[in-house]
Amino acid sequence: xxxxxRPATHQELAGLPHWLYPAGFWVGVALLAVGVLLPxxxxxxxxxxxxxxxxxxxxxxxxxxxxxRRLSVAALLALGGLVLVVVVKQFI
Numbered sequence: 309x310x311x312x313x314r315p316a317t318h319q320e321l322a323g324l325p326h327w328l329y330p331a332g333f334w335v336g337v338a339l340l341a342v343g344v345l346l347p348x349x350x351x352x353x354x355x356x357x358x359x360x361x362x363x364x365x366x367x368x369x370x371x372x373x374x375x376x377r378r379l380s381v382a383a384l385l386a387l388g389g390l391v392l393v394v395v396v397k398q399f400i
Contacts, residue, residue: 324364332360362387 336357343350369383 324367328364328367329360332356332363336360362390 336353339353339356340350343353365383365387369380369387372383373380
């Protein structure tokens with residue numbers, strides 16, 4: 309006899325809601341498609357595609373602080389590393 313199954317939750321193991329990456333992807337696709345027709349808008353699409361992982365890390369850092377502080381600290385360290393890369397890139 310096996311253990312009873314847990315009810316399915318709508319949250320990934322990383323603390324992200326199941327809709328975050330698909331929604332970010334489709335918004336990015338729509339913005340990039342508009343950017344094909346209006347080249348001045350293409351920058352917005354590229355920035356959005358780059359911002360989705362940053363938004364996900366912020367989500368994990370803030371929303372998961374009470375549940376898993378190690379995961380939140382790791383997300384904050386990843387964001388700090390990204391900021392460090394941007395700052396150092398300015399000197400190169």
